[in-house]
Amino acid sequence: xxxxxxxxxxxxxxxxxxxxxxxxxxxxxxxLDCDVEEPNAHLFLKGTLHSREEVCVPVPRIDDSxxxxxxxxxxxxxxxxxxxxxxxxxxxxxxxxGCGGCSLVCPEKAITEQGHRIGVVETFQxxxxxxxxxxxxxxxxxxxxxxxxxKARLSRGTSAILDAxxxxxxxxxxxxxxxxxxxxxxxxxxxxxxxxKLAVDMVRELKIPHGVVINRVGAGDGxxxxxxxxxxxxxxxxxxxxxxxxxxxxxxxLIVDALPAYRxxxxxxxxxxxxxxxxxxxxxxxxxxxx
Amino acid sequence: xxxxxxxxxNTLNAPLDRRFGRAPKFLVYDTETEIFDVVDNxxxxxxxxxxxxxxxxxxxxxGAGHLVTGHCGPKAFKVLQAAGIKxxxxxxxTVADALKLFLSGTxxxxxxxDVEGHWV
Numbered sequence: 001x002x003x004x005x006x007x008x009x010x011x012x013x014x015x016x017x018x019x020x021x022x023x024x025x026x027x028x029x030x031x032l033d034c035d036v037e038e039p040n041a042h043l044f045l046k047g048t049l050h051s052r053e054e055v056c057v058p059v060p061r062i063d064d065s066x067x068x069x070x071x072x073x074x075x076x077x078x079x080x081x082x083x084x085x086x087x088x089x090x091x092x093x094x095x096x097x098g099c100g101g102c103s104l105v106c107p108e109k110a111i112t113e114q115g116h117r118i119g120v121v122e123t124f125q126x127x128x129x130x131x132x133x134x135x136x137x138x139x140x141x142x143x144x145x146x147x148x149x150x151k152a153r154l155s156r157g158t159s160a161i162l163d164a165x166x167x168x169x170x171x172x173x174x175x176x177x178x179x180x181x182x183x184x185x186x187x188x189x190x191x192x193x194x195x196x197k198l199a200v201d202m203v204r205e206l207k208i209p210h211g212v213v214i215n216r217v218g219a220g221d222g223x224x225x226x227x228x229x230x231x232x233x234x235x236x237x238x239x240x241x242x243x244x245x246x247x248x249x250x251x252x253x254l255i256v257d258a259l260p261a262y263r264x265x266x267x268x269x270x271x272x273x274x275x276x277x278x279x280x281x282x283x284x285x286x287x288x289x290x291x
Numbered sequence: 292x293x294x295x296x297x298x299x300x301n302t303l304n305a306p307l308d309r310r311f312g313r314a315p316k317f318l319v320y321d322t323e324t325e326i327f328d329v330v331d332n333x334x335x336x337x338x339x340x341x342x343x344x345x346x347x348x349x350x351x352x353x354g355a356g357h358l359v360t361g362h363c364g365p366k367a368f369k370v371l372q373a374a375g376i377k378x379x380x381x382x383x384x385t386v387a388d389a390l391k392l393f394l395s396g397t398x399x400x401x402x403x404x405d406v407e408g409h410w411v
Contacts, residue, residue: 074348080341083348083370090373092366095341 001277002160004179006203008195010166012185013215013239016249017269018163019044020256024266027128030160034175036119036134036146041163043252047126055134055149056115057098057142062089066110073102073111098145119146121153130158143171151175168195168202176203181277182210183236183269188220193227200233209280211236213269234276237269292322294393295355295376296386301329303387309361312343318386319353322394328353343367343408351376359389359398368404380405 005018015033019041022031033039060073060082071084081095082102093116103111119136134150136143143165151174154160164175176182182203186196196212203210211234214224219241228235239245239262248258256263297314298305308314313336320327330353335342343363347370350358358371359379371378379398383389392398 080338080344083344083373085348085351085370085374087373090370092341092344095344 001181001274002154002162002179003273003277004162004164004176004182004208005185006164006172006176006182006199007166007185008168008197008199009186009192012166012187012192013213014166014185015041015044015163016215016239016245016255017183017185017213017237018161020254020262020266021270021273022129022131022161023127023254023256024263024270025129025159025161028158029128030130030132030154030158032150032154032160032162033131033133034147034150034162034171035165036136036143036150036171037165039133039135041131042124042133044254045124045126045129045131046252047124047129047131050123050125050130052120052122053149054117055119055121055146056117057096057145058100058113059093059096059098059116060091060102060111061114062091063110063112064088066108068108068110070107072105072107076101076105094140094142097142118142121146121150123153144174147171147174168198172202173206176208177206179208181273181280182208183213183273184210185213185215186224187216188214188222188224190220190223192220193224196224197227200231209276211273211276213237213239215239216241234272236272236276237265239265292357293319293353293355294322294357294359294390295319295330295350295353296358296389297360298329298386300386303327303390304385307359307361307381307383307386307389311358311360311363311367312346313338314346314360317346317350317353317355319355320386320390341366344370347371347374347376350374357393359383359393362406363401363404364406364408365404366408368401 005014007014033041067088069086074082074084079095081092083090118140124131132153134146165171184199186192217238217240296318297308297311298318299308299315317330343366347367351374357377377400381389
């Protein structure tokens with residue numbers, strides 16, 4: 001099972017839920033930190049570095065002796081990563097998405113591709129958990145290719161928990177696409193609810209079964225719960241607004257390690273997610289899942 | 292000699308647009324014939340990225356050797372420089388005012404971009 005943990009709003013507890021779930025899952029689980037702009041799961045799961053691999057995207061290199069400045073490449077590139085002038089072409093590697101289209105449309109065959117490093121994928125072993133994290137280089141804005149590279153390191157046949165970046169844009173879609181189940185973590189505030197609705201629209205569009213975890217319950221109001229009930233979205237867990245959780249977090253400790261009373265609720269979340277996944281596979285994927 | 296101005300209108304009395312990459316139009320004035328053309332740049336208003344690059348390429352395509360605008364970022368600057376276009380930033384309200392400043396010689400060509408890129 002591939003279980004993705006996402007949210008609309010940032011800072012609602014995705015990493016908290018992902019890392020604690022990985023811990024209660026015990027042996028043979030993979031945790032993928034797909035928040036490649038600021039991976040932080042490693043702060044809670046201290047392990048030994050197993051491997052580090054560079055990730056590159058192919059960017060065009062232009063042979064000035066062949067380029068006629070015809071402009072085919074720059075008019076093809078929707079990301080404006082190439083400017084064509086009479087004197088030749090200028091490449092902006094940081095804008096290139098690595099599609100390779102420019103080299104195909106170049107009538108002079110003046111374009112070859114070279115690797116442009118965007119970051120690394122690191123693998124850690126920590127207890128029974130294999131932690132894989134993407135780390136985007138500073139100044140790089142292209143998260144999806146690195147997320148895809150991190151996901152490619154997943155070994156099939158072993159369950160995986162994917163810790164997504166916040167929001168509902170390309171990096172999140174790249175993370176949750178092909179997940180069996182998405183847990184949307186939210187907080188019971190107007191801001192949390194607003195962004196939860198956007199996230200629900202996203203997973204419905206992608207037709208991925210989904211449930212909600214409400215974090216910091218007691219801090220806001222009851223509207224999130226009402227919204228979930230009205231829209232028939234299962235609330236898989238509620239985490240109270242507990243100062244001790246915040247304290248454990250600030251020390252870089254997992255809730256289930258620091259506060260044993262929370263071990264059972266996280267185990268329940270895991271088994272509910274598993275049941276939910278099984279029942280949704282049986283009833284086939286349906287955007288508006290009724291349970 | 293052709294001079295390009297970033298603008299939102301079609302006449303010399305139109306405002307000088309402070310933005311270069313996302314200016315709706317460029318007015319290209321020929322100082323010899325005293326005739327101008329207006330080039331559309333609407334395609335860049337909603338570009339997700341690289342608007343400055345595309346705009347610089349458009350200006351280069353007009354044959355202008357000079358550009359008067361409000362601000363210019365690093366990527367646009369790089370392309371304009373490669374195209375041999377001199378860049379001037381001006382506070383003028385209208386294209387006509389900016390043209391007057393340009394013709395009087397009070398504007399000095401910029402040596403670097405005067406604002407940061409949006410992706411750094």
